[in-house]
Amino acid sequence: MNEMKQKAQVYITVAIIAVVAIIIIASSSFYVVDIKSQCVITEFGKPKKVVTEPGLKVKTPFIQKTKYFEKRIIEWDGEPSDILTRDKENIGINTWARWKIVDPLKFYTSIGTEDRGQGVLDEVIGSAVKNIVSSYPLNEMLRNTNRKLEYTTVELEKAEMDKKVHISHGRASLVGEINKMANEGLRDRYGMELVDVRIKHINYIPAVIPKIFDRMRSERIRIANKYESEGRREEAEIMGYMKKELEKIESEGYKIATETRGEADAEAVKIYADAYGKDPDFYSFTKTLETYEKTVDDNTRLYLSTDSDYYKYIDSFMEK
The missing domain is CATH 3.30.479.30 (Band 7 domain)
Structure with missing residues (x-):
C-alpha cells in the first residue's frame, strides 16, 4: 500500500510539473496583437519580423520576444x-x-x-x-x-x-x-x-505689447485729428455761407426799404401837391401847424417880425 501511495504521489508531482511546464511554454509561445497595436519580434535582441495584423500569434518560446508599439495616431x-x-x-x-x-x-x-x-x-x-x-x-x-x-x-x-x-x-x-x-x-x-x-x-x-498699444493710440489720435480738421473745415464753410446769406438778406432788405421809402415819399409829395393845388391857403396853414408842433413847446419864446408868416397867422387868429 505504501508503495502504491508513493507511486501515486510521484505521478501527481510529475503531472503537476508537466502542466506547469506546458503553461510556461505556452505563455512564452503564444502572444496577442490587438487591433490598436503592432509588434516587433526580436530574437536574441535583434529584430526578426513585424506583426501588424491583430490576433493570436505563435513565436519561439524563450528565444523570441515581443515589443509592442501604438498603431493609432x-x-x-x-x-x-x-x-x-x-x-x-x-x-x-x-x-x-x-x-x-x-x-x-x-x-x-x-x-x-x-x-x-x-x-x-x-x-x-x-x-x-x-x-x-x-x-x-x-x-x-x-x-x-x-x-x-x-x-x-x-x-x-x-x-x-x-x-x-x-x-x-x-x-x-x-x-x-x-x-x-x-x-x-x-x-x-x-x-x-x-x-x-x-x-x-x-x-x-510682453515687450511688444506697449508698441502695439502705441500704434493703436497713434492711429486713434490720427483719426481724432482728422475729425477735428474736418469739423473746422465744415464750420468755416457754414460760417461763410451764413455770412453770405446774411449780407444777401440785408442787401435785399435795404433795397426793399429804400424802394418803399422812395415810393412813400413820392406818394406824399403827390398828395402834398394835390392838396396845394386844391387849396393853397389850407396847405400853407397845415404845414405851418406842423412846423409849430415840431418847433414850439412850453419853454419856447418866439420873437417875430410883423411880416412873418407866424405873426400873420397868430394875428389873424387873435382877431377872430
Missing part, C-alpha cells in the same frame, strides 16, 4: 517658443501635432520607444516652426487671406487699407510648409510620419 503637444519674425516682431508660438509609426521595424532600430519619438518631434517640429516663422512677416502668420475685415468705424477700415497689408501666403499655407519641412526624412530615418501640425495660439511677447 499619437498626440504631440509642444512647448511655447519665442520667435522673431522677418519684420522683427517677437512673438510666442505654441504648436501641436499628430503622428504615427508607419515602419515599426525602423522605428524600433532607430529610436526604440515612443517617448524618444516624442523627443525627436520636439526637435524636428520646433526647428521647422522657427525656420518658417522667421522667414515671413507677422501678418502672414496672423491672417489666411486678404479678405476684408470688419471694423466698427469707417476710419479704422480706411486706416487698415492705407497700411496696404497684402497676404501672399497666409497662415494655413505656412502651417503646410511647417508640416512638409518637419516630415522630410522622418519616415526614412525613424519610421515615423506626421499626420498634421497646427498652431495652437500666437502670443505677443
